Amino acid sequence: MSVPVPLLELRNVSKAFSGVEVLHDVSFDLRAGEVHCVVGENGAGKSTLIKIISGAYSADSGRIAYFGRDVHHADPRWARGHGISTIYQEIDLVPALNVAENICLGNEPRTRGGNVDRAAMRRLAERLLDEIGVSLDLDASAGSLTVAHQQMVAIARTLSVNSRVLLLDEPTAVFTGTEVEALFRIVRRLKDQGLGIIYISHHLEEIFQIGDRITVMRDGRVTRTGPVQEFDRTSLVRAMVGRDIDFSRQSQAATPGEELLRVEGLTRRGVFRDISFSLRRGEVVGVAGLVGSGRTEVARAIFGVDRFDSGVLLVRGVEQRFRSPRHALSRGLGMLPENRKEEGLVQSRPVLENAAYSSVQLQSRLGFVPWARIRRTVRQVIEDVGVRCASTNLNVRSLSGGNQQKVVIVKWLAARSDILVLDEPTRGVDVGAREEIYALMRKFKADGKAILMISSDLPELLTQADRILVMAKGRIVGEMPRDEASEEAVLGLALETRREGHRAQ
Amino acid sequence: MPSDRRWRSVLAGLNDYSAALVLICLLGYGALRVPNFLSEMNLSAILYQYSIIGLLALGQLLVVLTAGIDLSQGALLALTSITTALVMVKHGPVLGTLAGLTLPTCVGVMSGLLVSRLRMPSFLVTLGTMGVARGMAMQIANARPVPIHHEAFIAFGSGTFLHIPISAFVWVVACVAVHFFLTRRAFGRHVYAVGSSEESSRLSGVKVAAVKLTVYVLSAFLCAVGGVIWTSRLGSGSPVGGQNYELESIAAVVVGGASLFGGKGRVDGVFAGVLIFGVINSVLNLSGISPFWQGMIKGAVVLLAVALTQIRARAEAQATVGMADA
Numbered sequence: 001m002s003v004p005v006p007l008l009e010l011r012n013v014s015k016a017f018s019g020v021e022v023l024h025d026v027s028f029d030l031r032a033g034e035v036h037c038v039v040g041e042n043g044a045g046k047s048t049l050i051k052i053i054s055g056a057y058s059a060d061s062g063r064i065a066y067f068g069r070d071v072h073h074a075d076p077r078w079a080r081g082h083g084i085s086t087i088y089q090e091i092d093l094v095p096a097l098n099v100a101e102n103i104c105l106g107n108e109p110r111t112r113g114g115n116v117d118r119a120a121m122r123r124l125a126e127r128l129l130d131e132i133g134v135s136l137d138l139d140a141s142a143g144s145l146t147v148a149h150q151q152m153v154a155i156a157r158t159l160s161v162n163s164r165v166l167l168l169d170e171p172t173a174v175f176t177g178t179e180v181e182a183l184f185r186i187v188r189r190l191k192d193q194g195l196g197i198i199y200i201s202h203h204l205e206e207i208f209q210i211g212d213r214i215t216v217m218r219d220g221r222v223t224r225t226g227p228v229q230e231f232d233r234t235s236l237v238r239a240m241v242g243r244d245i246d247f248s249r250q251s252q253a254a255t256p257g258e259e260l261l262r263v264e265g266l267t268r269r270g271v272f273r274d275i276s277f278s279l280r281r282g283e284v285v286g287v288a289g290l291v292g293s294g295r296t297e298v299a300r301a302i303f304g305v306d307r308f309d310s311g312v313l314l315v316r317g318v319e320q321r322f323r324s325p326r327h328a329l330s331r332g333l334g335m336l337p338e339n340r341k342e343e344g345l346v347q348s349r350p351v352l353e354n355a356a357y358s359s360v361q362l363q364s365r366l367g368f369v370p371w372a373r374i375r376r377t378v379r380q381v382i383e384d385v386g387v388r389c390a391s392t393n394l395n396v397r398s399l400s401g402g403n404q405q406k407v408v409i410v411k412w413l414a415a416r417s418d419i420l421v422l423d424e425p426t427r428g429v430d431v432g433a434r435e436e437i438y439a440l441m442r443k444f445k446a447d448g449k450a451i452l453m454i455s456s457d458l459p460e461l462l463t464q465a466d467r468i469l470v471m472a473k474g475r476i477v478g479e480m481p482r483d484e485a486s487e488e489a490v491l492g493l494a495l496e497t498r499r500e501g502h503r504a505q
Numbered sequence: 506m507p508s509d510r511r512w513r514s515v516l517a518g519l520n521d522y523s524a525a526l527v528l529i530c531l532l533g534y535g536a537l538r539v540p541n542f543l544s545e546m547n548l549s550a551i552l553y554q555y556s557i558i559g560l561l562a563l564g565q566l567l568v569v570l571t572a573g574i575d576l577s578q579g580a581l582l583a584l585t586s587i588t589t590a591l592v593m594v595k596h597g598p599v600l601g602t603l604a605g606l607t608l609p610t611c612v613g614v615m616s617g618l619l620v621s622r623l624r625m626p627s628f629l630v631t632l633g634t635m636g637v638a639r640g641m642a643m644q645i646a647n648a649r650p651v652p653i654h655h656e657a658f659i660a661f662g663s664g665t666f667l668h669i670p671i672s673a674f675v676w677v678v679a680c681v682a683v684h685f686f687l688t689r690r691a692f693g694r695h696v697y698a699v700g701s702s703e704e705s706s707r708l709s710g711v712k713v714a715a716v717k718l719t720v721y722v723l724s725a726f727l728c729a730v731g732g733v734i735w736t737s738r739l740g741s742g743s744p745v746g747g748q749n750y751e752l753e754s755i756a757a758v759v760v761g762g763a764s765l766f767g768g769k770g771r772v773d774g775v776f777a778g779v780l781i782f783g784v785i786n787s788v789l790n791l792s793g794i795s796p797f798w799q800g801m802i803k804g805a806v807v808l809l810a811v812a813l814t815q816i817r818a819r820a821e822a823q824a825t826v827g828m829a830d831a
């Protein structure tokens with residue numbers, strides 16, 4: 001069999017930003033009708049690679065060939081116009097426009113008079129959605145769709161420009177199992193139509209399910225490329241991090257101490273109701289459930305961000321009703337929010353300052369901020385936690401996702417919080433940093449802190465939590481100790497109730 | 506639950522037309538409780554004044570839809586007025602009008618370029634061009650009004666057709682044109698897209714800079730049209746006219762249901778918003794309420810409209826959370 005001409009080929013591409021080389025001598029090729037997965041830790045150079053292919057950056061050296069012809073572009077419009085489409089991690093629909101308008105945005109069918117031909121637009125949108133096997137209300141505004149549906153609209157849109165190459169950057173970050181399945185069906189369909197697909201994901205299972213070939217990147221270089229059959233989980237992770245990571249390692253079983261937090265019958269109308277559980281020293285309690293099951297909302301209510309209508313919240317045996325996060329903080333609570341970029345950190349300020357925000361109040365004397373002392377404590381904690389940054393004066397923005405997450409944790413440690421609510425602590429975090437966050441959690445347990453961990457990652461819950469609460473439709477539908485929990489059992493509970501809910505409607 | 510959904514869509518429909526409902530209530534109040542409100546003279550007076558604010562508000566809507574704001578409107582109106590008058594005195598009404606339409610539009614091009622190319626905040630850019638336009642108007646006029654003696658030109662501004670001021674027809678035609686532009690032309694849809702999510706629009710191949718430039722130019726042009734009518738009705742060019750008109754146009758846009766964060770707003774709402782202020786103004790005048798009270802009342806109306814929008818948005822967000830769990 002002759003080797004097919006690759007759709008897209010990069011030869012010895014390098015790229016540096018202000019003297020720091022982020023891609024070194026990278027070669028990569030994509031064939032028609034294949035799904036080529038690119039994996040690597042955050043900061044390995046995947047995003048830069050994607051951006052060079054999509055035309056957002058230009059390469060410093062090396063060659064890029066598209067359909068066998070050299071291109072020297074750094075022009076997203078050119079790339080789009082020639083069939084290289086990118087679905088970004090942050091989905092880029094226009095919330096105010098409807099589904100049909102979003103699919104045709106920038107490419108609207110016109111009548112002879114130059115007006116938007118709405119009928120033709122609807123037909124086109126319908127045909128493209130049909131092509132990927134999805135049916136959606138064309139008149140629904142994009143802002144009202146679920147993230148998964150938004151993504152499908154984004155994919156349909158790329159087809160409106162006759163894509164040959166499709167780049168998917170972490171497409172399933174917030175998907176549930178069924179949504180992932182739906183996306184895979186679409187990807188397979190596009191593959192059969194002869195598109196070349198570049199697929200980036202942190203979820204290794206997905207890569208084994210959908211990938212044809214894998215390219216592994218580390219520190220700006222390609223460490224390995226090969227058919228998916230040549231890899232297994234262990235060898236893939238080793239290629240990514242350059243060392244072995246044992247995912248099956250469970251945290252030590254807890255020897256729980258006194259009760260630090262207890263909620264009884266916590267209810268917020270229309271959001272969650274009758275939530276009761278307790279959290280003890282040295283214990284990690286996991287909260288499982290689908291997106292929208294009310295997990296984050298419970299955490300926010302406990303931490304004083306949102307109100308609750310009824311129920312009791314006890315911290316160290318004393319009833320509390322926090323008026324504000326600051327109030328909760330003063331009683332030893334800390335929260336790592338789901339969306340660290342917006343809620344956890346001030347991106348444009350230095351690491352040191354971010355880490356100190358929550359403790360400034362505690363340490364201030366007569367309203368003055370003792371920067372020298374704060375710097376000492378924060379530096380100490382940063383070192384303990386293992387935040388990797390060249391200087392604590394760097395802006396948080398310049399840190400990788402995993403390190404940003406650690407800065408949020410530092411913030412609460414510096415404030416001496418011992419009840420930590422972690423909402424999706426490892427979302428968007430690479431394998432290496434994920435392991436480090438787990439290690440931190442084990443250390444917190446040993447230090448006698450209590451952790452409430454919300455996570456959509458079942459293996460993570462099953463290895464890290466001592467007990468697992470399952471939420472669905474704003475209620476706790478089950479609780480099980482780790483020894484009795486399995487992925488099937490947890491997911492079954494989370495989904496089963498969902499179906500009943502649909503019947504009830 | 507279908508009944509619940511229907512209820513919700515009825516509510517949404519009410520929200521879409523809440524400005525129109527308020528307007529109807531005000532008109533009803535005026536007709537029943539305020540003597541002389543329904544007289545032809547009073548209704549014409551409302552239309553004369555507020556069709557000009559209405560033209561400005563249309564331009565303001567376009568800018569606000571892209572999440573910007575145009576503070577230069579009142580100053581542009583004055584610049585139009587003085588340019589029209591000065592050129593007309595020497596070269597006649599046709600050239601005068603053309604000059605009056607052109608110069609402010611050029612200032613609009615400047616604002617648009619600064620906002621779209623240099624990505625400067627619209628608030629500061631139009632604060633700057635406001636100063637430039639007002640200063641220019643004062644300078645070329647020596648801070649004095651310039652009388653106009655062309656009967657035909659003056660007749661246009663105070664003329665009526667079927668007892669309705671011609672300026673009102675101009676306004677309505679402009680409304681229809683802008684509505685058509687916003688709903689039917691691809692470029693108009695792109696105005697919503699840019700205001701709703703600029704980055705997404707850019708990535709979709711929308712010419713973001715061109716869209717932004719265009720809305721400032723259109724806003725300036727509509728100010729100029731308003732300025733010509735205003736000058737014609739007044740019978741003289743004035744460099745001090747249009748003071749605070751931009752605030753009235755912003756207020757009308759907000760009361761008409763547009764979001765200052767962009768991407769949301771419609772011509773029919775703004776149309777109602779403008780008339781709401783026209784009617785309030787007239788009712789207060791006829792009731793003999795002092796201008797100071799009037800200022801406070803109009804301010805309160807704006808605050809109330811914004812507060813209601815906020816509460817509504819929050820309720821909607823709450824409803825979506827509820828639905829996800831239901």
